[in-house]
Amino acid sequence: MAGSAHQGDPRTTLEFLLREQPRTYDEVVRDFGRLASDLGEDVTLSTRHLRRLASGERTNTTPVMRRVLQAMFGRPLEELLAPWDGVLPAATAGSTGLVLATGQPTADKELIEMAARRAKSFALTAGQTDLTTDVLEQVHEDVQRLATDYPQRPLTELLPDLFTTQDTLFTLLEQQRRPSQARQLYFLAGVTGGLLAKASHDLADPYAALTQARTAFVCADSADHNGLRAWIRGIQSLVSYWAGRTRESVKYAQSGMEFAPNSTASVWLPVSEARAWAALGNANATRAAIERAEAAWDSVQEDEVDELGGLCTFGRTRQIYYAAEALSLLPSQTTAAADYAARAVDAYEDTNSPEWAFGDQAGSRSALAITRIRAGELEGAAEAVSPMLQLLPEQRINGIIHCAQRIHRALGESPLAEAGGELQEQIEAFTRTPLKSLPS
Template sequence: MLEHLIQQRDRTYDELAAEFSRLDERATISARHLGRLARGERDAAGMTPATRRALHAMFGMSPEDLLRTWAPDLALALPASNDGPLQMPSFDNGRSIISMAAERARRFALLSAESTTPEAVEHLRDEVQRLALAYPQQPLPDLLGDLSETQDTLFTLLERRQTPQQGRQLVFLASVTSGLLAKASQDMGDPHSAMLQARTAVLCADQADHPGLRAWLRGLQSLVAYWAGRYAEAVRYAEMGTAFATTGGTSVWLPVSAARAYAALGNRDKSLAAIRAAEDAWEHLEPDEMDELGGICTFNKPRTLYYAADALAWLPGEARRAEQYSAQAVEAYADRSDPAWAFGDQAGSHTNLAIARISGGDLDGAEVAVAPVLDLVPQQRISGVVHSVQRVHQTVVRSGLAGAANDLVEQIEDFTHTPLRALPR
C-alpha cells in the first residue's frame, strides 16, 4: 500500500524522506529505508514512535496498514493527504500497478535465485545504461534513488556465488554504477564521498580487467579533483588514465581534462598541447564498450568544445579563442533533443562564453550569455555549474567592471545561495 501511495503522489523517495523531519522533528528516515518499506522488505516492528507518527501524518494511515499488500478493498477508502485526495487508478492509468508489479517481480527474481541468470544480468545492464543515458539530461534528485538501488542490487548479487563470466559482467556494471554515484556525490558538493565511490569503482574495474572502464574512472577522478580545486591532482588522474585509453571516447576526455587543470595551474603551454592532443585523438577514435553505454559514459564532440573553452577561459591572452570555442559549444548544446545534450555542460559553455566576453570588455554580451544559466532550477544547480557561475563573478570583480555590473553580480549571488546540495534530501 505504501508503494502504491507513493506512486500516486508522483514523488521520489528522496523527496518524501526529506519531509519527515518537518512532520515530526524527532523523525528521520533515509530514502533507501523508505524504499525498502515500500517494497515490503521491512516491517513496522522496528519503527520508532516518531517514525510511526510521521508516516501516519504523511499518508493518513497506520504503519501496519501502509505495509499491507495493496488490494482494491483496502484502497477504496483512501484518506485525503496533504498532496490532495488520492484516487484509485482506473484501467486507463493502470500501468502504474503493472509497473509496480514488474519491479517487485524483478527484484524477487534477482535476489531469490542461488545463481544469477543471463536474463537478470542483461536486465541489470539495461538499467545501468538507462541511468547513464539519463544522467546528463535529468535532474539528479530524479535518479539518485534508482542509482542507489541498482548499486545495492549489484553488490548483493556479487556477494553470492557466480560463474566467472557472470561475475565479470556484474562487477563491470557495479563499477559503472559506482562511477555514476561518484559523479552524483560530486554534483551534490561532496568530493570526499565522490572519491570514495570512485575508488570502489576502480577496485571493481580492476576485477573486471577492463581498460576502457579504468580510463573512464580516472577521468571521473580527474573531474572530481578539478571541481574541488585540486588541479595538480586532476592532472595526475588524467595522465594515469592515458595508459588505458587506447580507444574510445576516453582517449579524448583524458587529455582535454588535463588541459583545463593545467590551465587552472597557469601552465599555458601544456594546456594548449593537451587541447591539441584531444582534438587529434578524434582522428583515430574507435568506440569501445563504455561508448556503447552512451550518455555520461561516452565523450562527444560538444563536450570537447566545452572542456577546451573551459581551459582557454583560464588563460590570459586567450579570450578570443575562448569565445570562439564557447560559442561553438553553446551552439552544439542548443538542441535539447540531441542525445549529446547535457544541461550541466550546456551551462558550463554559457558561463565560459560570459567569462570570455568579460575578458574582452563586453559586459552586455556576458550578461546575455549567462542569463540561461541563472534561470536553472535549484535541482539543476549541481556543484560544477555553481563553481562555473562563481568564476563569472570572480572574473567581473577582477576586471574592475563590478560597479557597472551590479545587477549581474546580485543575480549570481542569489543563484549561488541555493545550490543543489542546499535542498532537503
C-alpha cells in the same frame, strides 16, 4: 498546474491542456519519459523545451518526439502547437491519457511501479547460482538507462535508482558466479560506482565521490576492463578538478591514458588534463593537452563503456566545451576561448541531441560570459549567462555553482565591476540555493 505562473490566455492548445491538469512541467516531462520508454522510443524532453513548445516559441521536434507527444495528448502535434482559439477539439482514439485523464489515482500508479520493482528484485536475487541471460540483460539495461539519463535529468530523479542498482549489483556479486558472469557484473558495478561518484561530486561531496570512484576502479580491475579503468580515471580527474585539487586532477588524467588507447576516454582524459593545467595557469601545457585530445579522434573506436552512451561516452561537443572552459581560465587565451565557447553554446542549443547535457550547456555559457567580460561586453555577458541563471534548484549541481561563482569573480575583477552590480546580485541569488541545499 503546469504553466499556472503565466498570465493571460493560453498561447497554444498545448499550453491550455497543461494548465488544465494538476501537474508541474517537470512532472509532465517525467511522464513523457515513462511513456517514451513504454512505447520503446529513444527520446527525451527537457522542461525548457516543453515550455517553449507550449508558449509557441518553438515548433521543431524530431519524428520520435512527435510520436510520443501525440500519443501522450491524443492529438496531432500540429493541433497541439496551433494558437489557442478557445475551442478544444475531441481527442483522437488511442490517447494514453497520461496528462489529460483525471480518473487514474496517482497512488495506483505508484503501487504498480513499486510492485514492478519488487518483482525485478526477486528475479535478480532469488538465490540463483547461475544467472539467466534475462537477468543480466535487465541489469545491463538499468545501468545503460542511468548512464544515458544522467546528463539530461535532475539528479534528484535518478538517485533512488542509482542506489538500488548499486545495491542489486553488490548483492549479486556477493554470491558465487561463473567467471564470465562475474566479469559482467563487476563491469556494471564499476560503471554504477562511477555514476555515483559523479552524483556525489554534483552534491558537493568530493570525499564520497572519490570513495565511490576508488571502489569503481576496484570493480574495473576485477572485470579486467581497460576502457572502464580509463573512464573511472576520467571521473577521478573531474572530481579533483572541481574540488580544487588540480595537480591531482592532472595525475589522474595522465594515469588514465595508460588504459585508453582507442575509446573516447582517450579524448576525455587529455582535455580534462587541459582544464587542470589551465587552473594552474600553465597556458603551454593547456594548449598541448587540447591538441592531444583533438589528435586522439583519429584512432577512436567505441568500446563497451562508450556503447552505454550518455555520461559513459565523450563526444566532440563535450570536447569543445572542455576546451572553452580551460582556455577561459587563461586571460592570454581569451580570443581562442571565445571561439570555442561560441561553438559549444551553439552545439548545446539542440536539446534533442544525444550529447545534450544541461550541466555542460551551462558551463559553455559560463565560459562565453567570462570571455565577454574580458572584452568589456557587459550586455553580452549577461545574455550568455541568462539561461543558466534560470535553472531550477534541482539542476544547480556543484559544477554549475562553481561556474556561476567564476563569472561573479571575473566581473568583480574587471573594469565592469561597478556597472555589473545587478548581474552579480543575480548570480548571488542563484548560488544561494544549490542542489546540495535541497531537502532529501
